[in-house]
Amino acid sequence: MNSRFKYILMPLLVGTITMSCEKEELEDMTPTAELGTEATDLATSANLIFNETFESGNGFSGIKHQASTNYGFSVVSNPAFEGSKAGRFELRDTDAEASGGTRTEFLFPEDTRAKEGWYSFAGYFPSSDYADEKSRDIITQWHQGGGSGSPHTVLVVENGEFIMHVGEARLPLGKMTKNVWHKFVIHMVHSGGSDGLIEVWLNDKKVASRSGATIKSGYELPRWKVGIYKWDWNGSETTNTKKRVWYIDNVKLGNSKASLSEMSSGSGSGSGSVTEPAPSPSEPTSPDAGTSAPSSSADISGFTLIDSHYEKGVLPITNGAQISLSQLEYTKLNVQANTSSSVESVKFELSGAQSKTFTDSAAPFALHGDDGKGNFYYGNWNPPAAGTYTLKATPYKNGQAGTPVSVTFTIVNSGEHVLPENGGSTSGSNETALPSTSSDITGFTLIDSHTEKGVQTIADGSVIKLSSLAYTKLNIQANTSSSVENVKFELSGAQSKTYTDKGAPFALHGDDGNGNFYYGNWNPPAAGTYTLKATPYTNGQAGTPVTIKFTIQK
Structure with missing residues (x-):
């Protein structure tokens, strides 16, 4: 041995x-x-x-x-x-x-x-x-x-x-x-502090080096x-x-x-390789990058503002929304289009205070792109210029353009983030803006707990079609201001649950704090109508609760 x-x-x-x-x-x-x-x-x-x-x-x-x-x-x-x-x-x-x-x-x-x-x-x-x-x-x-x-x-x-x-x-x-x-060669200094280090070599080439915590503090x-x-x-x-x-x-x-x-593992002068049969036709293959297009407005269900520092959605962007940079912890930002699983690419056309045209050829689809591994780019949005913007997103599949969806929003340097009281649907979408009077909870995002990504904005009256999702291990994230310390969720309807999440990101079924969202008994969730009430807490005091109703269909 x-x-x-x-x-x-x-x-x-x-x-x-x-x-x-x-x-x-x-x-x-x-x-x-x-x-x-x-x-x-x-x-x-x-x-x-x-x-x-x-x-x-x-x-x-x-x-x-x-x-x-x-x-x-x-x-x-x-x-x-x-x-x-x-x-x-x-x-x-x-x-x-x-x-x-x-x-x-x-x-x-x-x-x-x-x-x-x-x-x-x-x-x-x-x-x-x-x-x-x-x-x-x-x-x-x-x-x-x-x-x-x-x-x-x-x-x-x-x-x-x-x-x-x-x-x-x-x-x-x-x-x-x-x-x-x-x-593989991996060198690690195990520490929960700034003196931690990880270095990785793959096939004799150094491919990663990172200083900082490599373990959790307070444990062996x-x-x-x-x-x-x-x-x-x-x-x-x-x-x-x-x-x-x-x-x-x-x-x-x-x-x-x-x-x-x-x-080092040496030169690799062993007994050769396994003789492998060709993959069967049913073996999953990577989708072709490039064209894509939805055939109806349901292919784009909404937009989410992405914090490119944390690589997470922080609030939904609905028609008429105001985004206050002062309310955000970081301002390296991107915008994700939430799409059905059949979409192959999305063309973004941004005009207003800054302009940009970009086609993202692989999910998740974002205005400034991403590396396909959960890292969102931010381009010249660090921070974005204050002003009014119009974003048009056109989905593609099989080389054909689907129904474009447009949203107009404003970015301000200070002041509260305010969503219109009565909303206003995104063009080509049945969704309405979140009916909230509280700036602490800015919206809700449907989370795919398999890919750990937001896949759809959930607004009051939203319809979630399970058949349009790649996976059905689901969760719901409350998008909050950085001052929120915990969120109490109260779900009623086809299924019911009460849960308090005490660490960001705040989610109905919880998460492990390292980017892995749990899904509880939502695998898949039961079809039917739901009411979700979320109450934010800061310094032990309850803030203004936000309530939405939505429907899940098979």
């Missing part, structure tokens, strides 16, 4: 029960009773704590395997990065949960917790068993335990991309190419985990894919004195 622990690891340690990644289910973090040890004279470097090449044994000797099946991990001879063998992870949507989630992961021992460390491995993702999809797979994470909740730092595969999530920050690392080996230093964790499959749930397989080789854990050269 060539697993090299550089010191005697502690036997049976007192375990903890912690909340697992993404959706806060309980995860068993108890270490194994006795951890394997190996001679140190075979290690390739004095700075390597662990080095697994899979050339002998069953792999990951002495490391706890969190899995519910025998096929969750095995050692195979094809493909191999170097030498003649590698490890193979397999997870299926029908697998029973292990340690509180649908996973096959190895959890490194207690004695590997350290302030600073180096982590490296080579990974291979076969086209036959690793189709691209929006639902993310966590392939490595750093878990603190002790009730800390979701890990602060995780590496995921999402829509064919490698992405490192560090708190609310999203660091795109590069495209995940199928049927080739990818080499993290333990490394590697494998597959897919929270979208928890609780008998499923996604477009049913099985995930990837291969791993040259797994290394280094101490603070390790170097990039010591952690």
Whole structure:
């Protein structure tokens, strides 16, 4: 197995029960009773704590395997990065949960917790068993335990991309190419403060470097985990894919004195690649970028003002709306068009105090564009010029233009954000402006809890058509001023719920504070008519509640 622990690891340690990644289910973090040890004279470097090449044994000797099946991990001879063998992870949507989630992961021992460390491995993702999809797979994470909740730092595969999530920050690392080996080296200083650091090299190229918190303050230093964790499959749930397989080789854990050269996975002179069949016609493929067009006004249901610092919607933009920059925490802004799932592109035409014409060819569709990974650009809107604007958005699909929707709004430097009392529908839309007398809650946004994105503005009288949405794990976010400390939601109608969210963003079903929105029993929500009342609180005092009525249709 060539697993090299550089010191005697502690036997049976007192375990903890912690909340697992993404959706806060309980995860068993108890270490194994006795951890394997190996001679140190075979290690390739004095700075390597662990080095697994899979050339002998069953792999990951002495490391706890969190899995519910025998096929969750095995050692195979094809493909191999170097030498003649590698490890193979397999997870299926029908697998029973292990340690509180649908996973096959190895959890490194207690004695590997350290302030600073180096982590490296080579990974291979076969086209036959690793189709691209929006639902993310966590392939490595750093878990603190002790009730800390979701890990602060995780590496995921999402829509064919490698992405490192560090708190609310999203660091795109590069495209995940199928049927080739990818080499990862990660250097981390684990801290909840400004002295934290993460550096990532992918295929010998430095692709990310970020200073600041890498863990949550007030909890233990993290333990490394590697494998597959897919929270979208928890609780008998499923996604477009049913099985995930990837291969791993040259797994290394280094101490603070390790170097990039010591952690490198080498040249990759192994036994070659898996012979992969061509993808079946039913395998999901990425949509073509370019034209798109809706055939009716329902294709654009409204507009949302985006804070490009937090990458979140902060208020709906309805006809006649006034946006006060002084009421916003940050002024790097963008405007998202909320569309049906059939829309392929949107052409924006902005006129007024500033003008711009831009076509966004992939969702989410935004005036200043985005990188497709949750990072919204802001162009010269930092801040936008004060004045009156008219924004026209034309949806496209199959190369044909749909019904354009126009909205006129005003941006002011100071004063309250005011939405017209009686609203005024956006052109070509049945939605009306929010009937609110309170500046603390400026509107509501329908959240897709699968993609963690706003998909539609919800105004009084809105109709939400489930058939027009890509996913139906839904939530509702109250868009508030920065002074709001918590929001009490009271939902009645086809389904009822009362919930107080005590941290932004404020949502009916809550969230984990790291950009992951929960959905409760809204998967999907029941069809019918609803009334939602939201009351903002600041300094323990209730503000003016805002109430809207809306309908959900199948």
